[in-house]
Ligand SMILES: Nc1ncnc2c1ncn2[C@@H]1O[C@H](COP(=O)(O)OP(=O)(O)OP(=O)(O)O)[C@@H](O)[C@H]1O
């Protein structure tokens with residue numbers, strides 16, 4: 001299972017990604033978290049309790065080299081779902097470009113630190129290729145912490161995954177984004193599920209009314225001061241978080 005977590009900036013993507021990763025590890029899965037947030041310098045390492053891995057784009061000799069390699073490979077007219085940059089298993093992910101804690105391995109695609117860079121294409125292409133090339137054993141799971149917004153749909157990152165989970169917090173932007181993603185049925189190549197986040201007794205029923213019907217809501221993380229506190233203090237999140245367990249159970253049922 002390769003699961004992409006998306007949503008608006010600040011909706012709780014990294015928090016949900018970390019809770020689900022920790023939950024998978026808690027029940028004995030080996031997990032790869034792919035940090036595909038290329039524009040946000042801070043990754044989910046603190047929430048996972050791992051170190052900061054080197055950017056994977058460095059393994060491929062940087063942005064220019066990835067761009068040139070992708071161009072050359074594309075001209076060779078290879079079928080779109082063929083991994084173009086190689087394949088990896090949990091064990092063969094380059095060690096210097098990942099960091100591990102408690103059964104969770106973090107891989108960071110790369111952070112655009114140079115503010116003059118206008119085109120994210122090489123990073124997005126690498127994210128897609130790395131996910132596509134991850135060859136999973138039965139006990140392995142992949143969670144992609146995606147860039148805010150829905151650009152990754154157009155870049156085919158969703159198509160490299162088995163399902164997309166959109167995190168929806170109580171905000172107008174989240175509702176609009178859910179509507180746009182839901183309306184992009186032709187674009188989104190895999191099942192799209194919703195999870196609500198940071199809700200309370202007032203916002204939960206209201207939010208449920210305004211988000212598009214048709215995509216299952218597979219879980220709801222109420223506003224939790226402990227999660228917020230762990231986030232602010234930069235502490236690792238726990239496994240065994242009940243909502244995370246419920247989300248993964250629902251996902252397993254829906255994905256068969
Ligand atoms: N259920 C929750 N209850 C309380 N606080 C939460 C909850 N989920 C997330 N938060 C807090 O909301 C803030 C944003 O969360 P997070 O960093 O996970 O969002 P994000 O979508 O990954 O943001 P970005 O777009 O910047 O990557 C953090 O301070 C986090 O601790």
Ligand SMILES: [Mg+2]
Nearest residue numbers: 013014037040
């Ligand atoms: Mg984040």
